[in-house]
Amino acid sequence: MGKPTGFIEYAQEQLADRDPIERVKDWQDFHLPMSEEALKRQAARCMACGVPYCHSGVMINGMASGCPLHNAPPEWNDLVYRGLWEKALERLTRTNNFPEFTGRVCPSPCQGACTTGLVGDPVTIRTIECTIIDKAYEAGWVQPEVPAVRTGKKVAVVGAGPAGLACAAQLNKAGHTVTVYERADRAGGLLMYGIPNMKLEKQVVQRRIDVMEASGITFVTGTEVGKDIPATQLQQAYDAVVLCGGATKPRDLPVPGRELAGIHFAVDFLKANTKSLLDSNHEDGNYISAAGKDVIVIGGGDTGTDCVGTSLRHGCNTVTQLEIMPKMPDERTPDNPWPQFPRVCKTDYGQQEAIARFGADPRQYCITTKRFVGDENGHVQEVHTVQVEWVKDQQGRFIPKEIPGSEKVYPAQLVLLAMGFLGPEDTVLEQLGVERDPRSNAKAEEGSYATNVPGIFAAGDMRRGQSLVVWAISEGRQAARECDRYLMGSTNLP
Incomplete structure (x- = not known):
C-alpha cells in the first residue's frame, strides 16, 4: 500500500490554484494540475495501516466518516505509486461510477478518516482519485458499457442528478432498458446546474452523459414528471420506477x-x-x-x-x-x-x-x-x-x-x-401515493429503498434529505441493486 515510509518521507501537497484575482475573470476550473511524479509521491504517503478507516462510510456524530461508497484508496494509491494507472482505474470504478464528480466536489470524508491524519496531514485521496479518471478519459480507457444481453425489463429513473445517474448506470449494466427523465434541458441535475462551472466544468458532466447514452441509456430532458407527463403514466409503462428527484424545496x-x-x-x-x-x-x-x-x-x-x-x-x-x-x-x-x-x-x-x-x-x-x-x-x-x-x-x-x-x-x-433545502417537491410523490417520513422525504428504508408502492423505489436526497454527492451516488447504486432484485428475483449488482 504505497511506500511503507512514504508518510514520513513526503509532506502532503495539495493542488495549486490559479491566482484569485486572475481566475475571477473567467469561468474555468480554478485548480492547476499536479505532475505525475508529485502524484506518485502523494500516493506513496498511503501507509499500510492494518485497518483503513478511509473506506468505512459510517455515520459518527451525525456525519460521514470514511467513504460512503466504500472506495478502497489504499489499493488504488498503491497502483498509482507503481505507475499502474489503468489497473488503478479498474479498482476505483469498481465502487464509484463517477470519480470525476467526487474527485472535484466531494468534501472527502475519506481524508477526514485517513489514518495518516493521526500523525500529520492525511493523504490527498481526492486529488489522486480525480487524476486517475481524467487520465483514463485522455487515454481512451473509459468506454461505453453495453450489456451483452437485455432482460426485457424496462425501468424509469426520475431525476438525472448523481443518484439517478448512478442508478441508471447500474441498472443498464444488469441488462435492463433504462430511461432517465429530467425536467431541465440538460442532464446532470445539481452537477449541471447547482454547482458553478469553475468548480465543476460542464464538459466533465457532459462527457459522462455521452458515455451513458452510448451504453444504451435514454435521457428524456425538458420533461417534468408530474407536470408534463403524469407520474402514474410511468407506473403503467415501466416494470419499475426509481425516484431520484432530489431535495429541491429551498428553505x-x-x-x-x-x-x-x-x-x-x-x-x-x-x-x-x-x-x-x-x-x-x-x-x-x-x-x-x-x-x-x-x-x-x-x-x-x-x-x-x-x-x-x-x-x-x-x-x-x-x-x-x-x-x-x-x-x-x-x-x-x-x-x-x-x-x-x-x-x-x-x-x-x-x-x-x-x-x-x-x-x-x-x-x-x-x-x-x-x-x-x-x-x-x-x-x-x-x-x-x-x-x-x-x-x-x-x-x-x-x-x-x-x-x-x-x-x-x-x-x-x-x-x-x-x-439549504427542506425536502423533495410534492407533486410526484403525491401522484404516486408514496408515503413520507417525518421530514417530508420519500419513505423508503435504507437497504431496500422500496416505497410503500410496489415497484416504486427512492434514493438520494429525495429519500435521505439534502446530503453529499457521494451519498447520492451510493444510494443510487444500492437502489439499483434492490430494483434489480425486485425485477429478477436475485441480483449480481454490488
Missing part, C-alpha cells in the same frame, strides 16, 4: 420585506447563471446579474460559497456572507476526534477570491436577518440584522439569543438565500 426566510425584488433563492441564481453561460456565454442576459451591486449571501455552506464566487465573476461592488452559526474552530477540538469528519473552519475558493479582491473575509458569523428594506420601486436596498449568541434552553438545546444593541444595516441590491 425560505419569512421576514418583513421578503417580497421585495432582488431577493432570490441561491439555486435560481446559480442555475440561471450556468444555463446562460452554456447557452450563450452570458450574451443572452438570461441570468440574475450581480454586476455593480452590493450582494448579501445568507447562508454559510458550499452553496453560499458558490454564490460568492459567482457574484465576484459578475463584477459585484461588494459581497458579504451572513452565517447564523458561530465560526468553526481552526483545528479539531477534543469533542471532534479522529476518525470523525473534521468540523473545522475552511476558507474555500469563494472566500479566498473575496479576500484577494476586497482585502477581508466576506463571512460574518452569529448574525440573523430581521428584515429587508426596499426603495420606492419595491427593490431591496438594505438588510437589517442583529447578532446572536448561542445559549442552552431548558431542554439543554442550543438556541440563538439576540444581543441587544448589536443591530446593523447592510446595503444590498441583491440578496441570495443559501440556507
Whole structure:
C-alpha cells in the first residue's frame, strides 16, 4: 500500500490554484494540475495501516466518516505509486461510477478518516482519485458499457442528478432498458446546474452523459414528471420506477420585506447563471446579474460559497456572507476526534477570491436577518440584522439569543438565500401515493429503498434529505441493486 515510509518521507501537497484575482475573470476550473511524479509521491504517503478507516462510510456524530461508497484508496494509491494507472482505474470504478464528480466536489470524508491524519496531514485521496479518471478519459480507457444481453425489463429513473445517474448506470449494466427523465434541458441535475462551472466544468458532466447514452441509456430532458407527463403514466409503462428527484424545496426566510425584488433563492441564481453561460456565454442576459451591486449571501455552506464566487465573476461592488452559526474552530477540538469528519473552519475558493479582491473575509458569523428594506420601486436596498449568541434552553438545546444593541444595516441590491433545502417537491410523490417520513422525504428504508408502492423505489436526497454527492451516488447504486432484485428475483449488482 504505497511506500511503507512514504508518510514520513513526503509532506502532503495539495493542488495549486490559479491566482484569485486572475481566475475571477473567467469561468474555468480554478485548480492547476499536479505532475505525475508529485502524484506518485502523494500516493506513496498511503501507509499500510492494518485497518483503513478511509473506506468505512459510517455515520459518527451525525456525519460521514470514511467513504460512503466504500472506495478502497489504499489499493488504488498503491497502483498509482507503481505507475499502474489503468489497473488503478479498474479498482476505483469498481465502487464509484463517477470519480470525476467526487474527485472535484466531494468534501472527502475519506481524508477526514485517513489514518495518516493521526500523525500529520492525511493523504490527498481526492486529488489522486480525480487524476486517475481524467487520465483514463485522455487515454481512451473509459468506454461505453453495453450489456451483452437485455432482460426485457424496462425501468424509469426520475431525476438525472448523481443518484439517478448512478442508478441508471447500474441498472443498464444488469441488462435492463433504462430511461432517465429530467425536467431541465440538460442532464446532470445539481452537477449541471447547482454547482458553478469553475468548480465543476460542464464538459466533465457532459462527457459522462455521452458515455451513458452510448451504453444504451435514454435521457428524456425538458420533461417534468408530474407536470408534463403524469407520474402514474410511468407506473403503467415501466416494470419499475426509481425516484431520484432530489431535495429541491429551498428553505425560505419569512421576514418583513421578503417580497421585495432582488431577493432570490441561491439555486435560481446559480442555475440561471450556468444555463446562460452554456447557452450563450452570458450574451443572452438570461441570468440574475450581480454586476455593480452590493450582494448579501445568507447562508454559510458550499452553496453560499458558490454564490460568492459567482457574484465576484459578475463584477459585484461588494459581497458579504451572513452565517447564523458561530465560526468553526481552526483545528479539531477534543469533542471532534479522529476518525470523525473534521468540523473545522475552511476558507474555500469563494472566500479566498473575496479576500484577494476586497482585502477581508466576506463571512460574518452569529448574525440573523430581521428584515429587508426596499426603495420606492419595491427593490431591496438594505438588510437589517442583529447578532446572536448561542445559549442552552431548558431542554439543554442550543438556541440563538439576540444581543441587544448589536443591530446593523447592510446595503444590498441583491440578496441570495443559501440556507439549504427542506425536502423533495410534492407533486410526484403525491401522484404516486408514496408515503413520507417525518421530514417530508420519500419513505423508503435504507437497504431496500422500496416505497410503500410496489415497484416504486427512492434514493438520494429525495429519500435521505439534502446530503453529499457521494451519498447520492451510493444510494443510487444500492437502489439499483434492490430494483434489480425486485425485477429478477436475485441480483449480481454490488
